[in-house]
Amino acid sequence: MKVLVTGGCGYIGSHTIVDLINNGFDVVSVDSNIRSSTQLLEGVEKITGRKIRNYKVDLCNLEDTHAVFHENRDIVGVIHFAALKTVPESVADPLFYFHNNIESLVNILKCVKEFNIPNLVFSSSCSVYGNATELPVVESTPLLEAQSPYARTKQMGEQIIRDYSRVNSTQSILLRYFNPVGAHSSALIGELPLGRPDNLVPFITQTAIGKLPKLTVFGHDYDTRDGSCIRDYIHVMDIANAHTKALQYLLDKKNKENCEVFNLGTGNGVTVLEAIKAFEKISGVKLNYELGPRRPGDVIAIYANNTKAKELLGWEANTGIEDMMRTAWQWEVALRDRVLSN
Ligand code: NAD
Ligand code: WQD
Numbered sequence: 001m002k003v004l005v006t007g008g009c010g011y012i013g014s015h016t017i018v019d020l021i022n023n024g025f026d027v028v029s030v031d032s033n034i035r036s037s038t039q040l041l042e043g044v045e046k047i048t049g050r051k052i053r054n055y056k057v058d059l060c061n062l063e064d065t066h067a068v069f070h071e072n073r074d075i076v077g078v079i080h081f082a083a084l085k086t087v088p089e090s091v092a093d094p095l096f097y098f099h100n101n102i103e104s105l106v107n108i109l110k111c112v113k114e115f116n117i118p119n120l121v122f123s124s125s126c127s128v129y130g131n132a133t134e135l136p137v138v139e140s141t142p143l144l145e146a147q148s149p150y151a152r153t154k155q156m157g158e159q160i161i162r163d164y165s166r167v168n169s170t171q172s173i174l175l176r177y178f179n180p181v182g183a184h185s186s187a188l189i190g191e192l193p194l195g196r197p198d199n200l201v202p203f204i205t206q207t208a209i210g211k212l213p214k215l216t217v218f219g220h221d222y223d224t225r226d227g228s229c230i231r232d233y234i235h236v237m238d239i240a241n242a243h244t245k246a247l248q249y250l251l252d253k254k255n256k257e258n259c260e261v262f263n264l265g266t267g268n269g270v271t272v273l274e275a276i277k278a279f280e281k282i283s284g285v286k287l288n289y290e291l292g293p294r295r296p297g298d299v300i301a302i303y304a305n306n307t308k309a310k311e312l313l314g315w316e317a318n319t320g321i322e323d324m325m326r327t328a329w330q331w332e333v334a335l336r337d338r339v340l341s342n
Pocket of ligand 2: 085087124125126127151178179180198199200201203215216217218219229230231272295298
Protein backbone atom coordinates (compact mmCIF):
# COMPACT_ATOMS: atom_id res chain seq x y z
CA MET A 1 0.00 0.00 0.00
CA LYS A 2 1.40 3.31 -1.13
CA VAL A 3 1.33 6.49 0.98
CA LEU A 4 2.05 10.02 -0.17
CA VAL A 5 4.10 11.87 2.43
CA THR A 6 4.46 15.64 2.01
CA GLY A 7 7.52 17.16 3.69
CA GLY A 8 9.28 13.79 3.53
CA CYS A 9 12.73 15.44 3.45
CA GLY A 10 12.06 17.18 6.77
CA TYR A 11 12.58 16.14 10.37
CA ILE A 12 9.35 14.36 11.29
CA GLY A 13 8.50 13.31 7.72
CA SER A 14 11.78 11.43 7.26
CA HIS A 15 11.44 9.55 10.57
CA THR A 16 7.84 8.67 9.70
CA ILE A 17 8.88 7.26 6.33
CA VAL A 18 11.20 4.86 8.19
CA ASP A 19 8.34 3.71 10.42
CA LEU A 20 5.93 3.37 7.48
CA ILE A 21 8.40 1.24 5.53
CA ASN A 22 9.14 -0.89 8.60
CA ASN A 23 5.40 -1.54 8.74
CA GLY A 24 5.09 -2.62 5.14
CA PHE A 25 3.98 0.59 3.39
CA ASP A 26 5.44 2.02 0.18
CA VAL A 27 6.14 5.74 0.24
CA VAL A 28 6.48 8.60 -2.21
CA SER A 29 7.47 12.03 -0.93
CA VAL A 30 6.71 15.57 -2.09
CA ASP A 31 9.03 18.24 -0.74
CA SER A 32 10.13 21.49 -2.34
CA ASN A 33 13.19 21.52 -0.07
CA ILE A 34 12.36 25.09 0.96
CA ARG A 35 13.49 24.05 4.46
CA SER A 36 15.49 20.90 3.77
CA SER A 37 17.77 19.07 1.39
CA THR A 38 17.81 15.44 0.27
CA GLN A 39 20.22 14.56 3.10
CA LEU A 40 17.64 13.04 5.42
CA LEU A 41 16.03 11.05 2.62
CA GLU A 42 19.46 9.58 1.84
CA GLY A 43 19.67 8.59 5.52
CA VAL A 44 16.21 6.98 5.25
CA GLU A 45 17.42 4.99 2.24
CA LYS A 46 20.44 3.73 4.22
CA ILE A 47 18.25 2.70 7.17
CA THR A 48 15.56 0.99 5.12
CA GLY A 49 17.54 -0.22 2.12
CA ARG A 50 14.80 1.27 -0.08
CA LYS A 51 14.94 4.00 -2.70
CA ILE A 52 12.46 6.79 -1.92
CA ARG A 53 11.15 8.96 -4.73
CA ASN A 54 10.86 12.65 -3.82
CA TYR A 55 8.99 15.03 -6.12
CA LYS A 56 10.64 18.40 -5.70
CA VAL A 57 7.39 20.30 -5.96
CA ASP A 58 6.02 23.37 -4.20
CA LEU A 59 2.59 22.34 -2.95
CA CYS A 60 1.43 25.93 -3.42
CA ASN A 61 1.60 25.19 -7.14
CA LEU A 62 -1.66 23.37 -7.91
CA GLU A 63 -0.66 22.19 -11.38
CA ASP A 64 2.55 20.53 -10.15
CA THR A 65 0.78 19.05 -7.12
CA HIS A 66 -1.97 17.72 -9.36
CA ALA A 67 0.64 16.04 -11.58
CA VAL A 68 2.05 14.14 -8.57
CA PHE A 69 -1.41 12.82 -7.66
CA HIS A 70 -2.06 11.95 -11.30
CA GLU A 71 1.08 9.81 -11.36
CA ASN A 72 0.23 8.14 -8.04
CA ARG A 73 -3.47 7.31 -8.32
CA ASP A 74 -2.97 4.15 -6.27
CA ILE A 75 -2.13 5.88 -2.96
CA VAL A 76 -4.23 4.82 0.04
CA GLY A 77 -3.57 8.01 1.96
CA VAL A 78 -1.75 11.29 2.34
CA ILE A 79 0.27 12.31 5.40
CA HIS A 80 0.62 16.07 5.15
CA PHE A 81 3.68 17.32 7.06
CA ALA A 82 4.87 20.04 4.67
CA ALA A 83 4.70 23.46 6.29
CA LEU A 84 6.81 26.30 7.59
CA LYS A 85 7.16 26.00 11.38
CA THR A 86 9.28 28.79 12.85
CA VAL A 87 7.28 30.86 15.33
CA PRO A 88 9.35 34.13 15.28
CA GLU A 89 9.60 34.02 11.49
CA SER A 90 5.82 33.77 11.28
CA VAL A 91 5.47 36.79 13.55
CA ALA A 92 7.81 38.78 11.28
CA ASP A 93 6.20 37.63 8.01
CA PRO A 94 2.66 36.38 8.60
CA LEU A 95 1.61 36.46 4.94
CA PHE A 96 4.46 34.12 4.00
CA TYR A 97 3.10 31.65 6.57
CA PHE A 98 -0.55 32.02 5.60
CA HIS A 99 0.30 31.64 1.94
CA ASN A 100 2.59 28.63 2.31
CA ASN A 101 0.76 26.66 4.99
CA ILE A 102 -2.81 27.34 3.89
CA GLU A 103 -2.43 27.35 0.09
CA SER A 104 -0.52 24.04 0.21
CA LEU A 105 -3.23 22.46 2.38
CA VAL A 106 -6.03 23.66 0.12
CA ASN A 107 -4.21 22.28 -2.93
CA ILE A 108 -3.72 18.94 -1.18
CA LEU A 109 -7.43 18.81 -0.37
CA LYS A 110 -8.39 19.70 -3.95
CA CYS A 111 -6.31 16.76 -5.18
CA VAL A 112 -7.49 14.41 -2.42
CA LYS A 113 -11.05 15.21 -3.54
CA GLU A 114 -10.46 14.92 -7.27
CA PHE A 115 -8.53 11.65 -7.00
CA ASN A 116 -10.82 10.20 -4.32
CA ILE A 117 -8.02 9.56 -1.85
CA PRO A 118 -9.72 7.90 1.13
CA ASN A 119 -7.43 8.90 4.01
CA LEU A 120 -5.61 11.99 5.24
CA VAL A 121 -3.38 12.59 8.27
CA PHE A 122 -2.49 16.20 9.13
CA SER A 123 0.39 17.56 11.24
CA SER A 124 -1.11 19.84 13.83
CA SER A 125 0.51 21.19 16.96
CA CYS A 126 -0.05 21.75 20.66
CA SER A 127 0.27 25.42 19.79
CA VAL A 128 -3.43 25.30 18.74
CA TYR A 129 -4.32 25.30 22.46
CA GLY A 130 -2.82 28.76 22.97
CA ASN A 131 -2.27 29.63 26.64
CA ALA A 132 -4.23 26.69 27.98
CA THR A 133 -5.43 27.19 31.54
CA GLU A 134 -6.28 23.57 32.43
CA LEU A 135 -3.53 20.96 32.37
CA PRO A 136 -2.98 18.42 31.00
CA VAL A 137 -4.77 19.42 27.81
CA VAL A 138 -7.26 16.95 26.39
CA GLU A 139 -8.45 16.98 22.79
CA SER A 140 -11.68 18.64 23.91
CA THR A 141 -9.89 21.47 25.74
CA PRO A 142 -11.12 24.67 24.07
CA LEU A 143 -8.64 26.24 21.66
CA LEU A 144 -7.69 29.71 22.88
CA GLU A 145 -6.22 32.62 20.95
CA ALA A 146 -3.26 31.49 18.81
CA GLN A 147 -0.02 33.05 20.09
CA SER A 148 1.58 33.40 16.63
CA PRO A 149 0.62 33.40 12.95
CA TYR A 150 2.26 29.95 12.75
CA ALA A 151 -0.08 28.59 15.43
CA ARG A 152 -2.99 30.28 13.66
CA THR A 153 -2.14 28.39 10.44
CA LYS A 154 -2.51 25.16 12.44
CA GLN A 155 -5.86 26.25 13.93
CA MET A 156 -7.03 27.27 10.46
CA GLY A 157 -5.65 24.07 8.91
CA GLU A 158 -7.62 21.97 11.40
CA GLN A 159 -10.77 23.99 10.71
CA ILE A 160 -10.38 23.73 6.94
CA ILE A 161 -10.07 19.95 7.19
CA ARG A 162 -13.10 19.76 9.50
CA ASP A 163 -15.23 21.83 7.12
CA TYR A 164 -13.99 19.77 4.16
CA SER A 165 -14.75 16.51 6.01
CA ARG A 166 -18.35 17.52 6.62
CA VAL A 167 -19.17 17.34 2.91
CA ASN A 168 -16.62 14.85 1.55
CA SER A 169 -15.98 11.17 2.15
CA THR A 170 -12.28 11.48 3.00
CA GLN A 171 -11.45 10.20 6.50
CA SER A 172 -9.06 12.50 8.33
CA ILE A 173 -6.97 12.54 11.47
CA LEU A 174 -5.45 15.66 13.00
CA LEU A 175 -2.38 14.88 15.12
CA ARG A 176 -1.41 17.54 17.66
CA TYR A 177 2.28 17.08 18.39
CA PHE A 178 3.74 18.44 21.60
CA ASN A 179 7.57 18.93 21.49
CA PRO A 180 9.15 16.35 19.15
CA VAL A 181 12.86 15.79 19.86
CA GLY A 182 15.59 13.19 19.40
CA ALA A 183 16.67 11.17 16.41
CA HIS A 184 16.57 7.69 14.91
CA SER A 185 18.80 5.29 16.88
CA SER A 186 21.05 4.77 13.81
CA ALA A 187 22.08 8.46 13.94
CA LEU A 188 21.60 8.47 10.16
CA ILE A 189 18.68 10.89 10.42
CA GLY A 190 17.77 13.56 12.98
CA GLU A 191 16.81 17.20 13.29
CA LEU A 192 18.67 19.40 10.84
CA PRO A 193 17.83 23.04 11.56
CA LEU A 194 18.90 25.47 8.87
CA GLY A 195 20.86 28.23 10.59
CA ARG A 196 20.57 29.03 14.29
CA PRO A 197 17.99 26.77 15.98
CA ASP A 198 15.06 28.20 17.95
CA ASN A 199 14.15 24.96 19.68
CA LEU A 200 15.65 23.83 22.95
CA VAL A 201 17.11 20.43 22.14
CA PRO A 202 19.07 21.34 18.98
CA PHE A 203 20.22 24.43 20.87
CA ILE A 204 21.51 22.21 23.69
CA THR A 205 23.33 19.77 21.38
CA GLN A 206 24.81 22.53 19.20
CA THR A 207 26.08 24.32 22.32
CA ALA A 208 27.56 21.13 23.71
CA ILE A 209 29.38 20.37 20.45
CA GLY A 210 30.75 23.92 20.25
CA LYS A 211 28.72 25.27 17.30
CA LEU A 212 27.06 27.76 19.66
CA PRO A 213 28.79 29.45 22.59
CA LYS A 214 26.10 29.36 25.26
CA LEU A 215 22.50 28.41 25.98
CA THR A 216 20.21 30.84 27.75
CA VAL A 217 17.43 29.36 29.85
CA PHE A 218 14.49 31.60 29.05
CA GLY A 219 13.03 32.39 32.45
CA HIS A 220 13.82 30.99 35.90
CA ASP A 221 11.14 32.68 37.99
CA TYR A 222 8.04 30.96 36.65
CA ASP A 223 5.66 29.32 39.06
CA THR A 224 7.02 25.80 38.37
CA ARG A 225 9.06 23.36 40.48
CA ASP A 226 12.41 24.91 39.48
CA GLY A 227 11.30 28.21 37.94
CA SER A 228 11.78 27.17 34.28
CA CYS A 229 9.03 26.35 31.75
CA ILE A 230 7.45 22.93 31.45
CA ARG A 231 6.96 21.12 28.13
CA ASP A 232 5.98 17.66 26.96
CA TYR A 233 9.04 16.46 25.00
CA ILE A 234 8.33 13.41 22.90
CA HIS A 235 10.69 11.21 20.90
CA VAL A 236 10.38 11.69 17.15
CA MET A 237 10.18 7.93 16.51
CA ASP A 238 7.20 7.72 18.87
CA ILE A 239 5.60 10.56 16.90
CA ALA A 240 6.49 8.74 13.67
CA ASN A 241 4.86 5.52 14.81
CA ALA A 242 1.66 7.37 15.71
CA HIS A 243 1.29 8.27 12.01
CA THR A 244 1.52 4.65 10.93
CA LYS A 245 -1.00 3.72 13.62
CA ALA A 246 -3.32 6.59 12.65
CA LEU A 247 -3.26 5.55 9.00
CA GLN A 248 -3.87 1.91 9.91
CA TYR A 249 -6.78 2.97 12.15
CA LEU A 250 -8.36 4.75 9.17
CA LEU A 251 -7.63 1.85 6.80
CA ASP A 252 -9.26 -0.53 9.30
CA LYS A 253 -12.28 1.84 9.39
CA LYS A 254 -12.10 2.12 13.17
CA ASN A 255 -12.85 5.86 13.19
CA LYS A 256 -16.28 6.98 14.33
CA GLU A 257 -16.17 10.43 12.74
CA ASN A 258 -14.89 11.71 9.39
CA CYS A 259 -12.37 13.89 11.18
CA GLU A 260 -10.80 12.90 14.49
CA VAL A 261 -8.11 14.58 16.58
CA PHE A 262 -5.39 13.11 18.81
CA ASN A 263 -2.80 14.58 21.15
CA LEU A 264 0.70 13.18 20.70
CA GLY A 265 2.65 13.76 23.89
CA THR A 266 4.04 11.55 26.64
CA GLY A 267 1.86 13.15 29.28
CA ASN A 268 4.96 14.06 31.32
CA GLY A 269 5.93 17.67 31.84
CA VAL A 270 9.70 18.30 31.94
CA THR A 271 11.29 21.63 32.88
CA VAL A 272 14.06 23.25 30.84
CA LEU A 273 16.51 22.67 33.71
CA GLU A 274 15.49 19.00 33.96
CA ALA A 275 16.03 18.62 30.20
CA ILE A 276 19.52 20.12 30.57
CA LYS A 277 20.30 17.79 33.50
CA ALA A 278 19.17 14.76 31.48
CA PHE A 279 21.42 15.87 28.62
CA GLU A 280 24.43 16.35 30.89
CA LYS A 281 23.86 12.94 32.45
CA ILE A 282 23.74 10.95 29.20
CA SER A 283 26.47 12.91 27.39
CA GLY A 284 28.91 13.49 30.22
CA VAL A 285 29.24 17.06 28.87
CA LYS A 286 28.89 20.03 31.20
CA LEU A 287 26.65 22.40 29.28
CA ASN A 288 27.55 26.08 29.14
CA TYR A 289 24.28 27.76 30.07
CA GLU A 290 22.99 30.77 31.97
CA LEU A 291 19.67 31.69 33.50
CA GLY A 292 18.20 34.53 31.47
CA PRO A 293 15.03 36.56 31.00
CA ARG A 294 11.73 35.11 29.87
CA ARG A 295 11.15 34.71 26.12
CA PRO A 296 8.10 36.71 25.00
CA GLY A 297 5.20 34.49 23.99
CA ASP A 298 6.28 31.41 25.97
CA VAL A 299 3.53 29.58 27.82
CA ILE A 300 4.53 28.60 31.37
CA ALA A 301 3.56 24.96 31.13
CA ILE A 302 1.88 22.62 28.68
CA TYR A 303 1.63 18.86 28.53
CA ALA A 304 -0.76 16.36 27.04
CA ASN A 305 -3.36 13.97 28.16
CA ASN A 306 -2.62 11.16 25.66
CA THR A 307 -5.26 8.65 26.77
CA LYS A 308 -7.24 8.93 23.53
CA ALA A 309 -4.28 8.00 21.30
CA LYS A 310 -3.36 5.14 23.63
CA GLU A 311 -6.88 3.72 23.76
CA LEU A 312 -8.02 4.21 20.18
CA LEU A 313 -4.80 4.01 18.16
CA GLY A 314 -3.10 1.47 20.45
CA TRP A 315 -0.13 3.85 20.55
CA GLU A 316 2.44 4.23 23.32
CA ALA A 317 5.12 6.87 23.76
CA ASN A 318 7.80 4.60 25.18
CA THR A 319 10.92 6.75 25.08
CA GLY A 320 12.00 8.70 28.16
CA ILE A 321 13.76 12.08 28.30
CA GLU A 322 17.24 10.52 28.66
CA ASP A 323 16.85 8.43 25.51
CA MET A 324 15.47 11.47 23.70
CA MET A 325 18.61 13.37 24.68
CA ARG A 326 20.90 10.41 23.96
CA THR A 327 19.69 10.01 20.36
CA ALA A 328 19.74 13.80 19.78
CA TRP A 329 23.35 13.85 21.01
CA GLN A 330 24.40 10.82 18.94
CA TRP A 331 22.99 12.57 15.87
CA GLU A 332 24.87 15.82 16.63
CA VAL A 333 28.10 13.85 17.11
CA ALA A 334 27.49 11.93 13.87
CA LEU A 335 27.01 15.23 12.00
CA ARG A 336 30.32 16.51 13.37
CA ASP A 337 32.15 13.27 12.53
CA ARG A 338 30.80 13.42 8.98
CA VAL A 339 32.14 16.96 8.55
CA LEU A 340 35.52 15.99 10.03
CA SER A 341 35.90 12.96 7.77
CA ASN A 342 35.18 15.00 4.61
P1 NAD B 1 10.65 20.47 8.75
O1 NAD B 1 10.86 21.89 8.40
O2 NAD B 1 11.84 19.66 9.13
O3 NAD B 1 9.91 19.72 7.56
C1 NAD B 1 8.90 20.34 6.79
C2 NAD B 1 9.21 20.07 5.33
O4 NAD B 1 8.18 20.62 4.52
C3 NAD B 1 10.53 20.69 4.88
O5 NAD B 1 11.37 19.69 4.34
C4 NAD B 1 10.13 21.73 3.83
O6 NAD B 1 11.07 21.85 2.80
C5 NAD B 1 8.78 21.19 3.36
N1 NAD B 1 7.85 22.22 2.85
C6 NAD B 1 7.44 23.35 3.49
N2 NAD B 1 6.60 24.04 2.70
C7 NAD B 1 6.47 23.31 1.53
C8 NAD B 1 5.72 23.50 0.34
N3 NAD B 1 4.95 24.57 0.14
N4 NAD B 1 5.80 22.55 -0.62
C9 NAD B 1 6.58 21.45 -0.45
N5 NAD B 1 7.32 21.24 0.65
C10 NAD B 1 7.26 22.16 1.63
O7 NAD B 1 9.56 20.43 9.91
P2 NAD B 1 9.13 19.21 10.85
O8 NAD B 1 9.63 19.50 12.23
O9 NAD B 1 9.41 17.93 10.21
O10 NAD B 1 7.56 19.48 10.90
C11 NAD B 1 6.65 18.74 10.11
C12 NAD B 1 5.25 19.20 10.42
O11 NAD B 1 4.98 19.03 11.81
C13 NAD B 1 4.97 20.67 10.12
O12 NAD B 1 3.66 20.78 9.62
C14 NAD B 1 5.08 21.32 11.48
O13 NAD B 1 4.32 22.50 11.55
C15 NAD B 1 4.50 20.24 12.37
N6 NAD B 1 4.94 20.32 13.76
C16 NAD B 1 6.28 20.31 14.05
C17 NAD B 1 6.69 20.40 15.38
C18 NAD B 1 8.16 20.44 15.74
O14 NAD B 1 8.49 20.89 16.84
N7 NAD B 1 9.06 19.97 14.88
C19 NAD B 1 5.74 20.47 16.40
C20 NAD B 1 4.39 20.46 16.06
C21 NAD B 1 4.00 20.40 14.72
C1 WQD C 1 11.01 24.72 24.72
C2 WQD C 1 11.35 25.35 26.04
C3 WQD C 1 11.74 27.73 25.96
C4 WQD C 1 15.39 27.62 23.59
C5 WQD C 1 7.73 25.34 19.74
C6 WQD C 1 6.59 25.94 18.98
C7 WQD C 1 5.41 25.01 19.02
C8 WQD C 1 5.81 23.61 18.56
C9 WQD C 1 6.99 23.11 19.31
C10 WQD C 1 5.48 23.42 16.21
C11 WQD C 1 10.66 26.69 26.27
C12 WQD C 1 12.99 26.98 26.37
C13 WQD C 1 14.26 27.24 24.29
C14 WQD C 1 16.48 28.20 24.30
C15 WQD C 1 15.24 27.95 26.35
N1 WQD C 1 6.22 23.61 17.19
N2 WQD C 1 14.19 27.40 25.64
N3 WQD C 1 16.36 28.34 25.67
O1 WQD C 1 8.37 27.04 22.34
O2 WQD C 1 7.63 24.89 23.48
O3 WQD C 1 7.33 25.16 21.09
O4 WQD C 1 8.07 24.07 19.22
O5 WQD C 1 4.28 23.31 16.17
O6 WQD C 1 4.46 25.56 18.18
O7 WQD C 1 6.24 27.17 19.59
O8 WQD C 1 9.61 24.85 21.93
O9 WQD C 1 11.94 24.14 21.84
O10 WQD C 1 11.40 26.58 21.38
O11 WQD C 1 11.18 25.70 23.70
O12 WQD C 1 15.19 28.09 27.57
O13 WQD C 1 17.49 28.59 23.74
O14 WQD C 1 12.76 25.64 26.06
O15 WQD C 1 11.59 28.90 26.68
O16 WQD C 1 10.33 26.76 27.63
P1 WQD C 1 8.21 25.60 22.31
P2 WQD C 1 11.10 25.33 22.11
